[in-house]
Amino acid sequence: MTARIIDGKQTAEEIKGELKLRIETLKRQGITPGLATVLVGDDPASSVYVNIKIKTCEKLGIASFHHHLPATTSQPELLKLVNELNMDASVHGILVQVPLPPHINETQVLLSIDPKKDVDGFHPFNVGKMVIGEADFLPCTPAGIQQLLLRGGYETDGKHVVIVGRSNIVGKPIANILVQKQRGANATVTICHSRTPDIGEYTLKADILIAAIGKPGFITAGMVKPGAIVIDVGTNQVGTTSEGKSILAGDVAFEEVKEKAAAITPVPGGVGPMTIAMLMANTVKAAELSKA
Numbered sequence: 523m524t525a526r527i528i529d530g531k532q533t534a535e536e537i538k539g540e541l542k543l544r545i546e547t548l549k550r551q552g553i554t555p556g557l558a559t560v561l562v563g564d565d566p567a568s569s570v571y572v573n574i575k576i577k578t579c580e581k582l583g584i585a586s587f588h589h590h591l592p593a594t595t596s597q598p599e600l601l602k603l604v605n606e607l608n609m610d611a612s613v614h615g616i617l618v619q620v621p622l623p624p625h626i627n628e629t630q631v632l633l634s635i636d637p638k639k640d641v642d643g644f645h646p647f648n649v650g651k652m653v654i655g656e657a658d659f660l661p662c663t664p665a666g667i668q669q670l671l672l673r674g675g676y677e678t679d680g681k682h683v684v685i686v687g688r689s690n691i692v693g694k695p696i697a698n699i700l701v702q703k704q705r706g707a708n709a710t711v712t713i714c715h716s717r718t719p720d721i722g723e724y725t726l727k728a729d730i731l732i733a734a735i736g737k738p739g740f741i742t743a744g745m746v747k748p749g750a751i752v753i754d755v756g757t758n759q760v761g762t763t764s765e766g767k768s769i770l771a772g773d774v775a776f777e778e779v780k781e782k783a784a785a786i787t788p789v790p791g792g793v794g795p796m797t798i799a800m801l802m803a804n805t806v807k808a809a810e811l812s813k814a
């Protein structure tokens with residue numbers, strides 16, 4: 523049996539369609555949702571991601587305010603910009619693309635963002651709210667994964683979810699989201715990482731396997747239980763086309779795993795578009811909450 527392909531592009535379009543209606547309502551009330559993006563330095567992958575975020579804002583009618591700072595920007599300079607964005611009423615969401623250059627303390631920068639404008643859900647205040655199941659803003663990639671499962675009709679309640687990877691952006695938050703006593707959650711969650719011996723022993727027990735480890739093709743067919751749902755968060759650049767475009771590979775060996783899984787996300791076109799859609803959703807929510 524070949525796996526069903528979980529179409530992140532289509533689900534993201536569905537979500538953006540719903541957002542358009544909410545954006546129109548806000549505009550009738552005199553509010554245009556606004557997202558400020560901050561990119562420090564010239565990391566090519568980060569530039570690509572931020573550009574997609576800006577373009578999606580434009581398509582949906584969200585005002586976009588982009589700030590591209592040189593890699594030499596000092597911590598006080600970056601904090602000053604964030605503070606200005608915190609005070610700016612036309613900005614409802616602030617996104618500082620990570621990773622930041624090594625001389626900048628990422629935690630300090632994330633702490634400086636007004637939690638009401640933290641559409642990435644990375645501020646420790648919002649991380650805490652997520653952990654107790656009272657989030658205003660869920661981190662975008664994990665929220666996108668939950669929506670893919672919910673909208674795709676993949677039950678998580680009582681299922682064993684195995685996550686490979688423990689990053690603050692994906693692994694840790696998706697574990698916290700799926701363990702909640704809530705719809706689209708109620709899972710038993712296991713987290714594996716680079717110091718887990720024999721990861722395959724765990725992944726073979728997964729009803730839902732989430733790969734977010736940043737190693738191309740790491741999850742092979744031998745590590746997957748027949749009939750599992752496989753979510754691939756990997757976006758590893760494995761080459762460049764003759765036109766200079768990145769060739770992406772996921773963390774899952776797609777061709778062999780699709781013969782074993784019941785459903786699988788492709789790379790690209792799986793989780794990636796969902797991250798963007800959830801960022802837009804968080805920005806619209808921030809604008810809606812700003813009325814209160």
Ligand code: GUN
Pocket residue numbers: 617618619620621642662663691797
């Ligand atoms: N870097 C990789 N993913 C993300 C994300 O979702 N938000 C931000 N700010 N930076 C990222």
